[in-house]
Each structure stands twice: as structure tokens, then as C-alpha cells.
Amino acid sequence: MQQSVAEPRLFEPVEREPAYTRVAGAIETKILARELREGDPLPTETELAQQFRVHRSTVREALRRLESAGLITRPPGAKRMVVSRPAAAQLASGMRHALVLHDATFVAVWEAMMVIEPEVAALAAQRRTQADLAMLIAAHEAFKASPKGDPHAVEIVAQFFEILGAASRNQVLVLAKQSLTRALAPSLLKMIDTVPQARSRIADAQRRIIVSLKEKNVEEARRWMSKHVRDFKRGYEVAGISPDTPISA
Amino acid sequence: MQQSVAEPRLFEPVEREPAYTRVAGAIETKILARELREGDPLPTETELAQQFRVHRSTVREALRRLESAGLITRPPGAKRMVVSRPAAAQLASGMRHALVLHDATFVAVWEAMMVIEPEVAALAAQRRTQADLAMLIAAHEAFKASPKGDPHAVEIVAQFFEILGAASRNQVLVLAKQSLTRALAPSLLKMIDTVPQARSRIADAQRRIIVSLKEKNVEEARRWMSKHVRDFKRGYEVAGISPDTPISA
DNA sequence: CTGCGTCGGATTGTCGGACAATAGGACAAC
DNA sequence: GTTGTCCTATTGTCCGACAATCCGACGCAG
Structure with missing residues (x-):
């Protein structure tokens, strides 16, 4: 590098x-x-x-x-x-390897998400279709319905992000994004299970984002996604996980 | 997808x-x-x-x-x-393959750059070292010195972006960025050679960005990088290249 | 005609072994 | 210290083989 x-x-x-x-x-x-x-x-x-x-x-x-x-x-x-065309998951796993071996820390990934995700939400607010909204809502409901301590919950959170990416209609950002969420997922799981209010905060953010998209309110979408991602870091702090924790394998 | x-x-x-x-x-x-x-x-x-x-x-x-x-x-x-650790170039080429095969268009890549690059510049403005500045200046000079119609010029532009990435001290963004610049490079070459004022505009933007970094002026860094990237699209329009041109192999 | 056994050929996964080219190291000569 | 010489281990490539199984064809029952 x-x-x-x-x-x-x-x-x-x-x-x-x-x-x-x-x-x-x-x-x-x-x-x-x-x-x-x-x-x-x-x-x-x-x-x-x-x-x-x-x-x-x-x-x-x-x-x-x-x-x-x-x-x-x-x-x-x-x-x-x-x-075949390289699947997004394939790239994501390559990226994850690189991040792990380059000793990328949690903050580094988080910072990247802070850069990308709000803008993706903003784009999605402009371009979302009804179908996108329906899928977001479905994911949102699935998250709320997921039982406490369910490791599957993180999967659903990731899926929410991916649907949002798809709604942005920008394949490039989708590819980049996916690597990040995937890299974060394992540690996110730990965080969610440790911090009691994490689940409700996530659910709330998702709801607000969905509303913003529905209203095509670009500014609000950006703002709430920002808050959503920022909350992740808060969660890590509350859970006592150091921001410099390296991405685990 | x-x-x-x-x-x-x-x-x-x-x-x-x-x-x-x-x-x-x-x-x-x-x-x-x-x-x-x-x-x-x-x-x-x-x-x-x-x-x-x-x-x-x-x-x-x-x-x-x-x-x-x-x-x-x-x-x-x-x-x-x-x-070995996966080299950034390796990931970038994987990403490029994916973009090509997923019919990513020039605008898609450009949009992603618009999201990432200004924030990278902002981060770099906060974290740059003297060494970073020196390397940026060197790249800038090299660009100005490159003869008209030199295909190497695009390389240097890309290098400017990469140094900036390194200065942001965020490896994740560096990895993501690099794929984008690499994907854009071939068509950028065509653009630069077609649009007469492209070179001077690029040089000017580089200069302003360097100054902003030197002064650690975060806002200005972001602003000028935004302008810089936006100029790329302008250049394409002037050169008569459609924004929907697929990323070439 | 559609769905279900059967069967033979084609193709993959894996193996055994072979050999030329060369990287790596030791050692002698300058 | 550098340069030349030799030996060995290892890689790149080849040949050939065989079991497992996918693929398509064929025929038969409903």
C-alpha cells in the first residue's frame, strides 16, 4: 500500500x-x-x-x-x-480477506460506511421503486420479528443494506458496499447481543429510512442513514469493543 | 444482483x-x-x-x-x-472484471467517485503528513510536465488519487477507490486527449486540493475534489462521450 | 404426450509416475 | 567480494489411467 x-x-x-x-x-x-x-x-x-x-x-x-x-x-x-459474472459475494469475500490481512480496524470500515451509506440512501430516495419499498419493509418486519439473540438478525440487517443498495440503482456502489457490511457482520453480531437497546435503535432507524424513501425525501434519508451508521459505533463503544479491533476472520 | x-x-x-x-x-x-x-x-x-x-x-x-x-x-x-496479502491492484482488477461484465456504465462509476473521493479528500486534509504533501506535489509536477497526448498522463492522475487515498489513512477507502480510478482510466485517456482544456483544469484542481490539504482546510478539500470529479463528467460531455458508455475491457 | 427407469458414452476429479528446466545453496577460483 | 561450477530439490508440464457421475437417448407405462 x-x-x-x-x-x-x-x-x-x-x-x-x-x-x-x-x-x-x-x-x-x-x-x-x-x-x-x-x-x-x-x-x-x-x-x-x-x-x-x-x-x-x-x-x-x-x-x-x-x-x-x-x-x-x-x-x-x-x-x-x-x-459467469463475478458474484458480488465473491468480490466481498476477496475484499474481506484483504481487509483482514491488511489489519483493517473496525473504525476504518465504519468510516468507509459513513462515507458511502448515507449517499446510497440519498440516491435510493430518488430512485426507489414500489418494489424496493416492499422489500425494505419486508426486511424491516423480519428484523423486528427475529427473536432476541438470533444470529440470523445480523443477516437481515445486512440484507436491509443490500436492498437499499439495489434501490440506489448503482451497481458500483452496491459492490463496494457489500464488502463493507460483510466485513462488519461478525462483530456486529456480538455488539447487538451485548447492547440491549441496539435492536430497537436499529429498528427505529430502519423505519425512518423507509419513510424517507417513501416520501422521496433525499435529505432525510441521508440524515437518518448517517444516524443509523453512527449508532453502530456508539454500540461498539457501549459494548466496550475497541474501535481499533481488527476485522476478524 | x-x-x-x-x-x-x-x-x-x-x-x-x-x-x-x-x-x-x-x-x-x-x-x-x-x-x-x-x-x-x-x-x-x-x-x-x-x-x-x-x-x-x-x-x-x-x-x-x-x-x-x-x-x-x-x-x-x-x-x-x-x-502474501492481496494487493490492492489485484482487488481492483477483480472489481473491474465485475464492472465490465455487469455492464456498469461510466456514470455509475463516476457517481461512486462523487460519493467517495470528496470525503477521502476531507479525511486526507485532516490526516496528511508532510511526506504526503511532498508526494502529491511531485505527482502534480509530473502531471504538468507530461507532454501533450502522453498516455502516461492518465497514470499520473490516477497516482494523484492514490496518494490522496493513502493520506486519508483509511485502507478500506483506498481499496474501494483504487478500483474506481482503474476502471475509469482507459476512457479518461480518450477524454483528456480530446478536450483541450482538460489538462489545465485538472492541473488547477490538483493545485487547489494540495493547497487545501496543506492548510488542513477540510471544507475546501472536499469542495475542490467535488469540483475535480464533476469536471470529469463535464469533460466526457464535451468530448461527446455518452455517460452510458459501458466500462470497456 | 408426459413422466419415469435404464443404459452407454462423455467428462470430470483424482491418481500414479515421468522428465526438463531452473532456483538455491555449497564450494572452489579469481 | 565477486565469479564460476556443481549438485539437489522443486516446479512446470506432460503422459496415461480409472472411478464416479452427469448427460442425453431410448423405451415403456400411464
Whole structure:
């Protein structure tokens, strides 16, 4: 994460890419260029091996790489792999790994949420549809109905955020957001179970946000989401969790 | 990217994970738990194969997956793989793939930048060190010195953003930001070369931002960054590039 | 015609083993 | 200290094999 402004070297390292990298790259290019489209089945490993003139096991290594990048997946119970778009969850887990290993703290994630979430709420207030509202309300009800100490409750809170993201109609923010909520979820669980008033405060904020969206009141949406996120930090303080707690694995 | 509020199923798909996935998972867990730390060399493939009681090629498939996730890398010119933290660039490229395949448009990315960058600038204004300022100035000078039509200029602009991110001392935002600038870079290049006044406007904004940071003037930093990013969209409009242009590969 | 067994071929997951190229280290020569 | 030489361990790639199972076809009952 450090950088210098410029660092010219006399020679570049001589390029010696292993074959599996090049195979993966070739397929990746085709996918990004949409020559292979989502849902298209990949050729069989043997076919690929013949086309690239490499052994099947080399092809397989390349496939593992693409699989890990989320560019190909195997539909549950299918044998052949199909081309796919990286799922948001996939990116989120990558981001979470990075955050964990870079010793990101709770405040860092929280700060990022403070930046993003209120604006997402503001956008959502302008663009939400009736369907979005219905889903938000459903999530809200589900949260209120979730029994005390239910670990599922955090899932629902996260889902509320995700629906809101979808309502903002901005895929980029959705992707970024999701990583954050996912990273926070585990510790949030602990917080909710420790702080007695947390649940009611969350429910209240959700309600206010829903109302703001319904009225397309951009300012209020932003304000309440701000409050909502700020409350998280308050909750952590009350629960005696240090803001510098690293994101746990 | 769609979702429903809840979808209970009677049965989960019966779990039948291939061995390479489990091997990858096992190693991943050890890395995230810091039992294997950054820089530690992995055991050799043969050793791993013996420990996991699988064939070496199975281990290799697992390694490819970890490699793609950025959890292990091979230092240039080395033979064995070492544990590493996912580089920001790695995440950024994953994000870019996702954006491309999800048909993210230029406005979507721009909107996300409008949300994030001004706040990053604001944070940076509070936390910047002398070293940060020096690097910003260096990047700024480099930009001004870059010859007309130099494709490298965009690189420098991106670098300016990255230094600013580093100055904000928030790794989470840095990771999120980087993906955006990287996604925008290719089309930005076209814009800069088309719009004559683009370069001077960018240089001016950079200067103002640097001054704001130097004075730790949070409000001004936010304001000028806002203007800076907004200018990008203006530039696109002037250049006749549609805001709905998809992010190119 | 729709739904349900059955069956054969194709494809994947995994394995055993092989070999050339080379990184890494030890050791000698300058 | 640097440079050359040699040996060994390890990786990248290949070959070939086989069990499990997905896939599609085929036929039969309702």
C-alpha cells in the first residue's frame, strides 16, 4: 500500500509466464470481450487442451484460476463449467480477506460506511421503486420479528443494506458496499447481543429510512442513514469493543 | 444482483466439495488466522500433497486458486510460493472484471467517485503528513510536465488519487477507490486527449486540493475534489462521450 | 404426450509416475 | 567480494489411467 512517485528501472524482469497463466489469460480475454457470454458452457477440458496444445492438467490449473476469479462457475449439480459474472459475494469475500490481512480496524470500515451509506440512501430516495419499498419493509418486519439473540438478525440487517443498495440503482456502489457490511457482520453480531437497546435503535432507524424513501425525501434519508451508521459505533463503544479491533476472520 | 427477502428450501444441495477446494480452504484458513504469515514460504507441493494425502496435481489446483485470490504469490524469479496479502491492484482488477461484465456504465462509476473521493479528500486534509504533501506535489509536477497526448498522463492522475487515498489513512477507502480510478482510466485517456482544456483544469484542481490539504482546510478539500470529479463528467460531455458508455475491457 | 427407469458414452476429479528446466545453496577460483 | 561450477530439490508440464457421475437417448407405462 506504499508507493513512490516514480521508480525507473533499466530492465524489466524477463517475461516467463507459465502456460497455465497464459491459458487463463486467453480465456479471460474472451470472456471480458463477451465472445463467451454468461451462461455459455466452456469447451470440455480435453478440447481446450487440444486447442491450446497443452496437457489437460495445465488447462485445469487455468480453470481453477478463472473459477476463483468468479469468471466461471459450475451450476450446482452440473458437470461442465459455464461462463459467469463475478458474484458480488465473491468480490466481498476477496475484499474481506484483504481487509483482514491488511489489519483493517473496525473504525476504518465504519468510516468507509459513513462515507458511502448515507449517499446510497440519498440516491435510493430518488430512485426507489414500489418494489424496493416492499422489500425494505419486508426486511424491516423480519428484523423486528427475529427473536432476541438470533444470529440470523445480523443477516437481515445486512440484507436491509443490500436492498437499499439495489434501490440506489448503482451497481458500483452496491459492490463496494457489500464488502463493507460483510466485513462488519461478525462483530456486529456480538455488539447487538451485548447492547440491549441496539435492536430497537436499529429498528427505529430502519423505519425512518423507509419513510424517507417513501416520501422521496433525499435529505432525510441521508440524515437518518448517517444516524443509523453512527449508532453502530456508539454500540461498539457501549459494548466496550475497541474501535481499533481488527476485522476478524 | 437481484435478491429476495427470504427463500427457505426444504433441503440444502448435498455437499460434494472436490478435494482441491478443501485443500485451498484449509490453507486459506491458516493464512487468515495468521498461522502462516506474510512472506512465509509455503511447504513444497510434494510436502503438501503428503500432508493432505492427495496427489500433487490436486495440490497445484488448490494453489492456483489461492494464487488467484492473491493470498500467495511468487516473488519475481523465485521458485517457491510465499504467503502474501492481496494487493490492492489485484482487488481492483477483480472489481473491474465485475464492472465490465455487469455492464456498469461510466456514470455509475463516476457517481461512486462523487460519493467517495470528496470525503477521502476531507479525511486526507485532516490526516496528511508532510511526506504526503511532498508526494502529491511531485505527482502534480509530473502531471504538468507530461507532454501533450502522453498516455502516461492518465497514470499520473490516477497516482494523484492514490496518494490522496493513502493520506486519508483509511485502507478500506483506498481499496474501494483504487478500483474506481482503474476502471475509469482507459476512457479518461480518450477524454483528456480530446478536450483541450482538460489538462489545465485538472492541473488547477490538483493545485487547489494540495493547497487545501496543506492548510488542513477540510471544507475546501472536499469542495475542490467535488469540483475535480464533476469536471470529469463535464469533460466526457464535451468530448461527446455518452455517460452510458459501458466500462470497456 | 408426459413422466419415469435404464443404459452407454462423455467428462470430470483424482491418481500414479515421468522428465526438463531452473532456483538455491555449497564450494572452489579469481 | 565477486565469479564460476556443481549438485539437489522443486516446479512446470506432460503422459496415461480409472472411478464416479452427469448427460442425453431410448423405451415403456400411464
